[in-house]
Amino acid sequence: MEKKVSVYQQTNKILREKLKERVKELHCVYSIANVAETENLTIDDLMQSVVDIVPSSFRYPDIACATACVNGINYKSRFFKATKLKLVSQIHTGGKKIGFLEVYYTREISPLDKDPFQKEEKDLVDNVCKRVGKIIERIQTNKKLKEIEARYQILTNRFADGIVIIQDGEYKFANNAFSSMAGYDSPEHVVGKRYNRFVSRDFISKYDKSTIITSDSDDVQNTIEYQFVSKTKRIIWVEEKRNVISWNSSCALLCTLRDMTEKKKKEVSSIEETKQLRQENILLRSSLKERYRFRNIIGRSKTMQNVYDQILSAANSDANVSVFGESGTGKELVAKAIHDLSHREDNAFVTINCGAIPEPLLESEFFGYKKGSFTGAVIDKHGFLDLADNGTLLLDEIGELSLNMQAKLLRAIDGGGYNPIGSNEKRMADFRIIAATNKDLKKEVLKGNMREDFYYRIQVIPIKLPPLRERKEDIPFLVEHFTQMFSKASQYDGVPDYVISEFYNYDWPGNVRELQNVLLRFFSTGVFEFLDVKNDMPTNSDNSCDLISSEHQDLIKFVEACEKEHILKILKKNNWHRINTAAQLGITRSTLFRKINKYGLMQTH
Numbered sequence: 083m084e085k086k087v088s089v090y091q092q093t094n095k096i097l098r099e100k101l102k103e104r105v106k107e108l109h110c111v112y113s114i115a116n117v118a119e120t121e122n123l124t125i126d127d128l129m130q131s132v133v134d135i136v137p138s139s140f141r142y143p144d145i146a147c148a149t150a151c152v153n154g155i156n157y158k159s160r161f162f163k164a165t166k167l168k169l170v171s172q173i174h175t176g177g178k179k180i181g182f183l184e185v186y187y188t189r190e191i192s193p194l195d196k197d198p199f200q201k202e203e204k205d206l207v208d209n210v211c212k213r214v215g216k217i218i219e220r221i222q223t224n225k226k227l228k229e230i231e232a233r234y235q236i237l238t239n240r241f242a243d244g245i246v247i248i249q250d251g252e253y254k255f256a257n258n259a260f261s262s263m264a265g266y267d268s269p270e271h272v273v274g275k276r277y278n279r280f281v282s283r284d285f286i287s288k289y290d291k292s293t294i295i296t297s298d299s300d301d302v303q304n305t306i307e308y309q310f311v312s313k314t315k316r317i318i319w320v321e322e323k324r325n326v327i328s329w330n331s332s333c334a335l336l337c338t339l340r341d342m343t344e345k346k347k348k349e350v351s352s353i354e355e356t357k358q359l360r361q362e363n364i365l366l367r368s369s370l371k372e373r374y375r376f377r378n379i380i381g382r383s384k385t386m387q388n389v390y391d392q393i394l395s396a397a398n399s400d401a402n403v404s405v406f407g408e409s410g411t412g413k414e415l416v417a418k419a420i421h422d423l424s425h426r427e428d429n430a431f432v433t434i435n436c437g438a439i440p441e442p443l444l445e446s447e448f449f450g451y452k453k454g455s456f457t458g459a460v461i462d463k464h465g466f467l468d469l470a471d472n473g474t475l476l477l478d479e480i481g482e483l484s485l486n487m488q489a490k491l492l493r494a495i496d497g498g499g500y501n502p503i504g505s506n507e508k509r510m511a512d513f514r515i516i517a518a519t520n521k522d523l524k525k526e527v528l529k530g531n532m533r534e535d536f537y538y539r540i541q542v543i544p545i546k547l548p549p550l551r552e553r554k555e556d557i558p559f560l561v562e563h564f565t566q567m568f569s570k571a572s573q574y575d576g577v578p579d580y581v582i583s584e585f586y587n588y589d590w591p592g593n594v595r596e597l598q599n600v601l602l603r604f605f606s607t608g609v610f611e612f613l614d615v616k617n618d619m620p621t622n623s624d625n626s627c628d629l630i631s632s633e634h635q636d637l638i639k640f641v642e643a644c645e646k647e648h649i650l651k652i653l654k655k656n657n658w659h660r661i662n663t664a665a666q667l668g669i670t671r672s673t674l675f676r677k678i679n680k681y682g683l684m685q686t687h
Contacts, residue, residue, distance in 0.1 A: 107206050110139035114210060115356075118217045125152060125221055132214055133159040136185060140203055145188045152181035152218070163188045169199045171211040175219045183211050216355075223348060244320075244339035249329055251277050260339060263320075265313030282309035282317065302326055302335070307342070319346040357425065377419040379412055380563045380594075381556040385548040389416070392545045397423035402495075402515040402540045404480075404523065407547030410595030413518040414476065416545060421474040426514060429473035432466055437482035444487045446503050449494075455504020465502065467494060470513040480540065481521035481532065488536040495539050515540055550590040550597065557585050560594060564601040572605035576668035578648075581610055588612055608641045646681040649674070653683065 117123070117131045129150050137146035137159055147162045152173060167187040172179050185207060191198045244260030246253055256264075256272040264280055266272055278286050285308040302324055310320040323338045374382035376390040396403050397420050405413045414433065421431045439447055446456075450465030466475060477483070483491070494500040495515065499508040517540045526532040550557070561577055569575055581604075590596055604610050649667065656662040664674040677683075 104202075106139040107202065110135055110206065111209070111213070114213060114217075118213075118220075123217075123221060125218055126155070126157075128214065128217060128221065129155075129157040132183065132210065133157050136183070136207070136210060139206060140185065141200060142187060142191060142198075145191075146185060147188060148183065148185045150181060150183045161188075162186075165189070167191075167198055169204060169207055171204075171207045173211045173215050173218070175215045175222070180215075180218070183207060183214070220348065220351070223344075246272075246337050246339070247327070247329055247334050248277055248337060249332060249334035253277065254329060254334065263310070263312065263318075263339065263341070265316065280310055280312070282311055285309060310339070318343045374559050375563070377415070377422065379415050379419060380560050381553060382559060383548075383553040383556050385553050386556060389545065389547060392543075393419050394423065396420045396543050396545065399543065400424070400514055401542040402517070403543045403545060404517040404519070404541045405545045405547065406519055406521075406523075408520050408549050408593055410593030411547040411549060412594055413547060414478065416547065417474070417476045417516040417518060420516060421476075421514075424474070424514070426473050430470055431474050431476065432470040433476045433478060434466055435478045437479035441484055441487075444484065445490065448487070448491065449500045449509075450502040452502055452504035455502075459504070462502075465500075467500060467511045467513060468509065471511040473513060474516060475513045476516050476518060477540075478518045479520075480517040481519045481523060481526055483532075485531075485533060488533045492533065492536050492539060517541075550593045554586055557597070558582070560597055561585070561601065564598055565605075568602055568605035574605055574608065575670060575673045577601070577604070578668050579666050582668070584610070584612075642681075645677070646683070649677055649681070650683055653678075 113135045114132060117128060117135075120127065129152055133148040133150050136148045137143055140146040148159045149162055149164070150157045150173075163186065165186050165188055167190065169185045171183050173181040173183060185199075185203075187198055242259060244263045245255075245257045246260050247255040253272050253275050256269040258269060261267070261269045261272050264272055281289060289306060289308060304324055306322050306324070308320065308322070310318050312318075319342050320339045321342045323340075325336045327334055327336045374380070376386075376393065379386070379390075381389075393416060403417075403420060405416050407413050417433075418431060421427060434447075446463070446465070448466050450463050450468055451459050453459055453462050490500070494511070497510070499510045501508055523532060523537055523541065527534050527537050550560075561582065565576060585597070592599070600610060600612065649663075652663050652666055653660075656666065660674055660678075661671060664671045667674065669677075
C-alpha cells in the first residue's frame, strides 16, 4: 500500500511540475501577445519586452537572462551575462532573417547536465521568434499605413479621395478619383447612376435609404464603412464621411470616400490571430491534467474523456450540434459548455423546450410578432431567433417539433430568413443550433416524424452521452461534487460506505439527475430513496434502532440513536482506530471526534 502511495505521489509531483511549466509557457506567450496590442508599438519596445519576459518562463528563472538582435540593434534583459550555456533561435520576416533571440543561464546548473535546456524551452523560444517575426511585420505594415494616411491627408486638398454629391439616392456629382474608383473613365459616366449600384449586397438594406435626405435636420450617420463594388466587380472597403448640403435648392449629401482595404485586412489578421491564441489556450487547458471534471460536467471515465474532446471539437467549429442522451445525463450542461468555449460565448444562450410549447404558439415563440397581429398582441415581441442572434439556440426535446415547424425553421437555418407574425419584414439572424434529445432521430426520420433535410442540417456534429450505469466509475466523483453542494446546510457531513456500495449496484434509470436528487434527499432528511425503494438509516440485528420500537419517537431523536449505534459499531469493528473509522463512515476525523463526544462513546476493555 505504501509503495502504491509513493508511486502515486511521485507521479502527481511530476504532473504538477509539467503543469507548472506549461502555465509558465502560456503566460509568456500571452504576455507577448498583450505587448503586441499596445498602441503605437515600436520594434524597440517589442524586443525589450521580449528579452524581459522570456527568462521568467524557464526552469531556473533566477539565473536566466536573454538578449536579442533585430536589424543590427541589440537588446538585453536586466543583469545580462553571456555564458557557454546558450539557447539560440532565429527571427524572420517575409522569409528573410532579420535577427535572433538568445537565452543564457548565468552559471552551471549541474556538472552532469550537459544540456540544461529542456525540449519544451527550445520549442518555446522557436515559437516566440515566429510570433515576434509576425508582430514585427505588422509593426512595419502599420508604419507604412500611417505614412500612406499622412500622404492622403496632404492630397485631400487636391481631391485625392473620392468626392461625390448624392441626392435622392442618385449621384449628382463625382470627381476623377471617385470615377476611377468606380471603374469609369470620367465623372460624367457616374452622374445619374444609383447609389446602391456600387454598394455590396450585404450593406444595401442598411445604407441605401440613408442617402435620401429631405431636411438639413435629418439624422445623418457622419461616418460609415462598407464594401464598395466597382463596375468591374472589384471589391474594396471604403470609409465614407457625410455632410448635409444644399444642391440645386434641395438637400443632398456631400460624401468623401477613402480606400481602407489594407486597414481592414490588418484588423481581420489581428482577429484571426487572437482567435487562434484563444483556441490554443482552450486545448492547452484541456490537456494540462487528467480531467475529472470539465466545466460543470463531472466524470473521469474514458467515455467522458471522449465527450470532453468532442465538446472541444464542437466549440472550435460553428457547425450545428446534436446531443443525444437519456434523461438526466446532462445534455444542457454539454450544450452550455460548447457555447461558453466558442466564439459566441459573449452572446446569448437561448434554451427552448420544444415539447413544452403548444403547436399554435410555436411560430410566434420562434419568430416573434408585431403589435396588433392577433388578439392579445398589445406590444411587439421578439422571438427566440431574434434573442439568439450571434449566439446559440438550444432546442431541447427537438424530436417533439412538428413537421410544419421543422420546415419553417429549416428556411431560417438555410439563410432564407423569417417573418414575425403580422409583419412583411424579413429578418435574418446568425445563430448556432445545438439540438438535445433522448430519441433516436434517425428512427424518427424513418417513422416520418422528422424531415430528412432538417435532420441532416442539425446532425452535423453528433455527441452521445453515456448513461450513468455505463460509467459507474464516475460515481465517487459525482458523490463528492454533490456532497460539497448539499452538506453545508445539513447535519450530515458525508455519505456512508454502505450507501456507495448500493449506488454501484443500482442501475440509475434517472441517471445523474436521479443521483443528485437521492443525495439532496439524504442531506435534507437523512433518508436514502431509490425510486419506490426506501432505505432509512441502517438498522442492526439487535433491533435497538427498530422502527417498531421507535414509532413514537420524533425523527431527529430516531436518526441520532441510529447514528450513535452505527458509529459505535464501526469503532468496535476497527478496534477504535479513529482514522480508519472516519474513512469507512465517509466523514472527516474532526467530525468523528465531535460525534464521539456528543454521544459520550467510550472505549471499553
